[in-house]
Amino acid sequence: MKIEITDAVWLDDRLRYTLAELADLSGLAESDVAQLVDYGAFVIDERAGMDVSFCGASVDLARVAGRLRRDFDLDAGGLALMLSLLQRIRELEAQLRAVHARVLPTLPL
Amino acid sequence: MQLAGKMKYKDYYQILGVDRNAGADEIKKAYRKLAHKFHPDISKEKNAKEKFQEVGAAYETLKNTEKRAAYDQLGSGHQAGQDFEPPPGWASQFVHHGGSGQSGFDNIDLSDLFASLSGGGRRGGMGGGKFPIPGQDFEVAAQITLEQAACGTELDINLSVPEYDGSGLPRRVPRVFKARISKGASEGQRLRLAGKGGKGLNGGRDGDLWLTISIAPHALFRADGHDLYVDLPLAPWEAVLGTTVEVPTLNGAVRLKIPAGSTAGQKMRLAGRGLPKPHDGQGNLYAVIQISVPTVPTDRERELLGQLAAESKFDPRRHFNREKSVA
Incomplete structure (x- = not known):
């Protein structure tokens, strides 16, 4: 069987996507x-001299939005609310991971 | 058209938990309930992704009148997971194919087959309309070790992707990728492998493969982003008097000077000894001091500790008395 070798692209703040690309990917x-x-669910990257664009991390959020819209028939208001709550959950999970890393002893494997 | 061969039966009514005579509203209600329970973006249930895929495929078929009619004509006497063959003439009625391949229904997933039917007639790729259809995206969770995150790695990814054969049927084919992950991945990092998902049809773009990285638990280190934490056990006398100890890092042990009077929970920062960041910079390693005691002291240790207890004026609980006097 043919094995395809490919480089993975990081979705981070160094990459920027246009509104059309964000829509296409999500x-x-x-x-x-x-x-x-408009609802504040996505933040426009407002670096000087650039067209409207979004950072790579927005792609992940937009894809979640795309799935939720498709699977739950949400309108933009409901979607924005759900995204903000999901973001909050992700932040809290990250804080929990940080606390675990700092204070919990390593479990034996 | 006569297509022979078997595929696995999926009982879409059973998956949604509704009767075969259920109305559209009842089907929608059942779907919504299950979608809330298993949607992979919001659910913490085990195997949520797989369960939601089943629920989604069932709903996509049963909510559409024509697809539901096609599904119902497969018959109701099959058990879920059982090999079955569509009744004679079924394919001619519902699967319009212009190709010449006659490889039957072997290796065809029922969900792929129904997803490929447009519902209002036939999907473009099956000989009907010729509108572009993007290929399917795939989401894959990949776990790597801390060492792989630090140095970069190549991941073998095996996928079973639906591709349309000469008959226009969505047949599962294995695809293997070796994805190069450069150094600096951290927990939850998302990566995109453009065009490595399912094939697009009629000029539609190929789907993408999306990776979500998780870091496997390590015997010594805990990761928080690109910072690492390691427990550093000290004997009580090492903490009191200070010492120099070897501390493991991802790049080998380093010697760390512990100041006298160190206490449990204090963190000592080893700058730049954490995980590398994707483009530049490096996280830190924090050694978290723990005080370990000999649980089975020797007679001599017991004697010396007894002497210390008798001599020392140190009161680790003096703040209790202060609180008491305030109260």
């Missing part, structure tokens, strides 16, 4: 993305 309509920006 399955959302461009108008949906624009509405979610």
Whole structure:
């Protein structure tokens, strides 16, 4: 069987995506993305001299939004609320991981 | 068209927990309930992703009148997971194919087959309309070791991807990728392998492969982003008097000077000894001091500790008395 070798692209703050790319990668309509920006669910990268663009981390969030929209038929308002709650959960999970790393003794493997 | 061969039966009504005569509203309600329970973006249930895929495939078929009719004509006498063959003429009625391949239904997943039916007729790739259809995206969770995160690695990824054969049927084919992950991955890192998902149809773009990285637990180190933590046990006398100890790092042990009077829980930072960051910089390693005591002291240790207890004026609980006097 043929094995394809490929480089993985990091979704981080060094990459930027246009609104159209974000829509394409997430399955959302461009108008949906624009509405979610209005609701504050996505933050536009406002570095000087650039067109409207989004950082790589927004792609992950947009893909979640695309799935939730498709699977739950949510409108933009509901979607924005759900995304903000999911973001909050992710932040809390990250804080929990940080606390575990700092204070919990290593478990024997 | 006569297509022979067997595929595995999936009982979509059973998956949604509804009767075969259930109405559209009942089906939607059952789907919503299960979607809330198993949606992989919000669920913490075990195997949520797999369960949601089943639920989603069942709903996609049963919510559509024509797909549901096609599904119902497969018959109701099959058990879930059982090999079965669609009744004669079923394919001619529901699967419009213009190709010449006659390889039957072997290796065809029922969900792929119904996803490929457009519902209002036939999907473009099966000889119907020719509108572009993007390939399927795949989400894969990959666990790597801390050492792999630190040095970069190559991951072998095995996928079973639906691709359309000469008959226009979505047949599962194995695909193997070796994904190069450069150094600096951390827990939850997302990566994209563009165009490595399912094949697009009629000019639609190929799907992507999306990786989510998790870091396997390590015997010594705990990771928080690119910072690492390691427990550093000290004997009581080492903590009191100070010492120099060897501390393990990902790149070998280093010597660390412990100041006199160190206490449990204090963290000592070893700058730049954590995980490398993806593009530049390096996290830190924190040695977390723990005080360990000999649980079975020798007679001599007991004697010396007894002497210390008799001589020392140290009161580790003096703040208790202060609180008492305030109260």
